[in-house]
Amino acid sequence: MAENTATARYQQVADKYADLIRNGTFEPGSRVPSLRSISRQMSVSMTTAMEAYRVLEERDLIAARPKSGLYVRCCGILPPAPAKTSGSTEAVSLEIGSLVLGMMRDAKAGHLVPFGAAVPNPTFLPxxxxxxxxxxxxxxxxxxxxxxxxxxxxxxxxxxxxxxxxxxxxxxxxxxxxxxxxxxxxxxxxxxxxxxxxxxxxxxxxxxxxxxxxxxxxxxxxxxxxxxxxxxxxxxxxxxxxxxxxxxxxxxxxxxxxxxxxxxxxxxxxxxxxxxxxxxxxxxxxxxxxxxxxxxxxxxxxxxxxxxxxxxxxxxxxxxxxxxxxxxxxxxxxxxxxxxxxxxxxxxxxxxxxxxxxxxxxxxxxxDRHLRRLRSTYCGLVARMSASVAEYFPSGTRITRPRGGHVLWVEMPDGVDSMAMYQLAIQRGISFAPGPMFSASREFSNFMRLNCAVPWSDAVDAAIRTLGDLAREMS
Ligand SMILES: Cc1ncc(COP(=O)(O)O)c(C=O)c1O
CATH class of the missing domain: 3.40.640.10 (Type I PLP-dependent aspartate aminotransferase-like (Major domain))
Structure with a gap:
């Protein structure tokens, strides 16, 4: 009986913090409170607090960053599907070449929200x-x-x-x-x-x-x-x-x-x-x-x-x-x-x-000092972008959980044609990299790559919402 009560308690604590993460009280990329403060705030033992965090880790809502503690991941989105098959193809045709050149041009176009090319925003660099x-x-x-x-x-x-x-x-x-x-x-x-x-x-x-x-x-x-x-x-x-x-x-x-x-x-x-x-x-x-x-x-x-x-x-x-x-x-x-x-x-x-x-x-x-700052910035931005994708994209969307770098790979529901979506997004002032660019066999038609190395702002969040709306209309 005592054990059941204890079990229920750590689940309750985990549920409470899951809600706080989902409603944005704890932002993706931010550190979660220490075990000591959870134990104080919720009047639970350190062991219960630890168990609650274990549950949140299992649910992929928080993750440990060695030496710097636990931090908030994104909210409740499906993880990427594992790789399926292999197969051979011939060398790619020039069609991809012109698409890439177009995207590089778009990346230089100052009026577009630059989720396309995997280029860091200059403000992050020394x-x-x-x-x-x-x-x-x-x-x-x-x-x-x-x-x-x-x-x-x-x-x-x-x-x-x-x-x-x-x-x-x-x-x-x-x-x-x-x-x-x-x-x-x-x-x-x-x-x-x-x-x-x-x-x-x-x-x-x-x-x-x-x-x-x-x-x-x-x-x-x-x-x-x-x-x-x-x-x-x-x-x-x-x-x-x-x-x-x-x-x-x-x-x-x-x-x-x-x-x-x-x-x-x-x-x-x-x-x-x-x-x-x-x-x-x-x-x-x-x-x-x-x-x-x-x-x-x-x-x-x-x-x-x-x-x-x-x-x-x-x-x-x-x-x-x-x-x-x-x-x-x-x-x-x-x-x-x-x-x-x-x-x-x-x-x-x-x-x-x-x-x-x-x-x-x-x-x-x-x-090295610069790299330490940059890693932390990218980690936060990847988490932030993941949270927005989770919030705005249609259900069934899957997203990678990178432990480094600054790009996200998003799988949208079947039926979304990311090449057609790209043209619509450009008209709305947003670039991204459509999935078929990343394979010689032009697979991944319902995938996109998002560059997260963009300073976060309401406009960036709104651009993700627009992409999510487009994906929903096409799915
Ligand atoms: C995997 C990978 N290799 C190479 C490059 C190009 O690097 P560089 O600009 O140093 O030529 C990129 C740029 O996006 C990349 O993602």
Missing amino acids: TEALNRVLAREVRSKPETSQAYDSVQGFEPLREQLARRALNAGSALSPNEIITTNGAHQAVYLSLSAVTKPGDTVVVEKPTYVGLLQVLEALQLRALEVATDPEEGLCLECLDEAIQRERIAACVLVPSFGNPLGHNMPTEKRADLVEMLAAAEVPAIEDDVYGELYFDRDRPRTLKSFDNNGLVLLCSSFSKTLAPGYRVGWVAPGRFLKAVEHQKYITSVATPTPTQMAVAAYLKGGAY
């Missing part, structure tokens, strides 16, 4: 500080700044990158790194170095749209492998593909992939690297979101498990510092010379001034 560093560097080293840089890239920057690689589990030397024009060029150079036209390349499904464009440009076939919204690439499906045909490379974004926001578990990363090494398949790892984790630890890169030089690690500062600086890099393992050669053919060198600025900024020590 633009003034970085530009000051740039001005100081070019003033103090005019000759260096105007000269061609070496093909491999600016050495002080490579030194800083090698130091930071330790945080992700890799001991790299500056000589193992090549700087690039963003992560996009890093992936392009890597694919150019390890494939030839007509080869088959494994990609995640859904995947980063820019990657599909690169495959198309290099005349490669995309073999799409099912990718789970929580755990990433399906290893059984990959194994099956490897047994079936010759795979020239596997390109993936294991840390907070785009558009799913998945985070591949550590053991699975190790298994993946081992599986690819056994088949001698190079892995091109795109880690642009790796620094944007919401939990305590940075995910380890695939590169950190690589004993064979078969992982080509690509990344950039586009999501964290300055997309327009176009500073990225690749650590290509045993393909160093081939990638360097490709870089020389396509661009000779990376612009020197922006490399100088990023190197000096990193050396100055402000980057």
